[in-house]
Amino acid sequence: xxxxxxxxxxxxxxxxxxxxxxxxxxxxxxxxxxxxxxxxxxxxxxxxxxxxxxxxxxxxxxxxxxxxxxxxxxxxxxxxxxxxxxxxxxxxxxxxxxxxxxxxxxxxxxxxxxxxxxxxxxxxxxxxxxxxxxxxxxxxxxxxxxxxxxxxxxxxxxxxxxxxxxxxxxxxxxxxxxxxxxxxxxxxxxxxxxxxxxxxxxxxxxxxxxxxxxxxxxxxxxxxxxxxxxxxxxxxxxxxxxxxxxxxxxxxxxxxxxxxxxxxxxxxxxxxxxxxxxxxxxxxxxxxxxxxxxxxxxxxxxxxxxxxxxxxxxxxxxxxxxxxxxxxxxxxxxxxxxxxxxxxxxxxxxxx
Numbered sequence: 001x002x003x004x005x006x007x008x009x010x011x012x013x014x015x016x017x018x019x020x021x022x023x024x025x026x027x028x029x030x031x032x033x034x035x036x037x038x039x040x041x042x043x044x045x046x047x048x049x050x051x052x053x054x055x056x057x058x059x060x061x062x063x064x065x066x067x068x069x070x071x072x073x074x075x076x077x078x079x080x081x082x083x084x085x086x087x088x089x090x091x092x093x094x095x096x097x098x099x100x101x102x103x104x105x106x107x108x109x110x111x112x113x114x115x116x117x118x119x120x121x122x123x124x125x126x127x128x129x130x131x132x133x134x135x136x137x138x139x140x141x142x143x144x145x146x147x148x149x150x151x152x153x154x155x156x157x158x159x160x161x162x163x164x165x166x167x168x169x170x171x172x173x174x175x176x177x178x179x180x181x182x183x184x185x186x187x188x189x190x191x192x193x194x195x196x197x198x199x200x201x202x203x204x205x206x207x208x209x210x211x212x213x214x215x216x217x218x219x220x221x222x223x224x225x226x227x228x229x230x231x232x233x234x235x236x237x238x239x240x241x242x243x244x245x246x247x248x249x250x251x252x253x254x255x256x257x258x259x260x261x262x263x264x265x266x267x268x269x270x271x272x273x274x275x276x277x278x279x280x281x282x283x284x285x286x287x288x289x290x291x292x293x294x295x296x297x298x299x300x301x302x303x304x305x306x307x308x309x310x311x312x313x314x315x316x317x318x319x320x321x322x323x324x325x326x327x328x329x330x331x332x333x334x335x336x337x338x339x340x341x342x343x344x345x346x347x348x349x350x351x352x
Contacts, residue, residue, distance in 0.1 A: 038068055041156055045165075049172060058175045061182050062148045073145070073153045076189040082335035087312045090337045095344045099133045103349040106138055113223060117210065121230035122240045127325075128229045130346040131332060135197040139225070147171050147187035147200070154191060167191055170200035179215045194218030195225045198232075206232040236328045237271045242305070244329060244343035245322035251291030255311035255319065262290075266306050269324035275334065278308045278322070287321060310336055 046063050081090055107114065107129055114125035132138055151171060154164035171191075175182060187193045193200070196218045198207060207216035210227035217224045252258050259280065266281040282290075284307045288300045292309065295318075305323060312318040320340055329339040 035068060038156060042066060042152065045152070052169065054172050055176050058172060062172065062175070065146055066149050066152045069156055070149055070153045073150055073189050074157060077154065077159065082337045087337060091341055091344060094134065094341045095348065099345055100348040102138055103129050103133050103345065107349055110222065114226060117226050117230050121234040123230040123233045123238050124240055126346040126350045127233065127342065128226050129349060130342045131229050132195060132225060133345060134342055136195045139195040143186045143188060145187050145189055147185045147191055147193060150187050150189060151191045164191065167200045170204055174200055174203060180219055184219055196229050198228065202232065206235055233328055236331045238328050239325060242323050242325050244325045244346065245320055247295050248319055248321050249293045249295055249297065250311070250317050250319050253315050253317035255314065259309070259311065269306050269327065271324040272327035275327055275330060278310065281306055281308045284321070292321065
């Protein structure tokens with residue numbers, strides 16, 4: 001034992017030390033409780049995986065890597081660009097010259113394959129390439145997150161727990177199938193995999209082995225990537241006789257007042273029933289009569305088609321006329337800005 005000779009601690013010093021220690025200790029219970037809560041939850045998830053009959057090898061691999069909720073995943077989930085950015089900032093950053101130039105070149109490079117797939121699934125190739133470009137920069141963006149840690153984090157979080165719990169087990173089903181190998185099962189922060197960025201359930205339902213090699217390879221096989229995107233769009237009612245919509249000028253910069261005086265005249269396109277926030281539906285010619293015009297000031301197409309109007313940023317006097325295909329794009333990502341970026345990029349690719 002070491003004796004501290006001559007050291008005397010005053011009552012004030014003792015009190016200050018007690019306060020400091022109390023503050024220090026108080027920082028840890030919430031973390032400890034969270035850590036303990038997650039471990040209990042994770043053990044229950046593992047037990048459910050065992051009861052569902054997944055292989056012991058898959059379970060051991062998956063649960064050996066999950067250590068706790070990944071904070072950057074939760075931060076990204078709560079600060080998605082589609083929510084926090086203006087229309088102008090979001091679209092300018094994503095519909096850019098790099099994507100336009102590379103999209104055009106890749107359309108040329110894969111023209112025969114894209115046309116073949118487009119005919120088979122009834123989807124214009126420019127939309128296939130636009131989704132490919134927007135999701136992973138035409139396959140150039142590295143996908144690094146562990147899909148299982150990501151999905152466990154999002155399933156543990158309360159915001160969309162049931163949805164991501166289902167994705168977690170779908171990912172286990174994919175791993176148990178034998179392809180892809182465990183090392184390739186990486187994802188975005190949202191749990192989407194491969195160059196086409198499919199969530200696990202979407203992969204199981206819509207991924208296509210187009211080259212016939214026995215693998216639905218959305219990671220490295222471009223034919224499978226293209227066909228999987230086309231199959232996804234086709235499965236949700238894509239109409240290759242239509243485009244997505246167009247950017248338009250409004251008759252006033254007071255978009256709120258303009259729309260507040262209007263009522264919907266049409267039943268929404270059936271593909272858009274899932275997205276009631278799109279708002280007012282009218283025949284395209286009614287929007288023309290109300291003063292909505294193309295961006296160059298010319299008339300809208302002289303075609304009877306159900307259309308809705310999405311205003312852009314407040315006070316800019318701009319908006320977007322959208323058709324049913326727009327809602328099909330939103331099945332990939334249910335955000336107006338995302339679907340608009342796909343449509344606008346497809347126009348740039350087509351216009352060359």
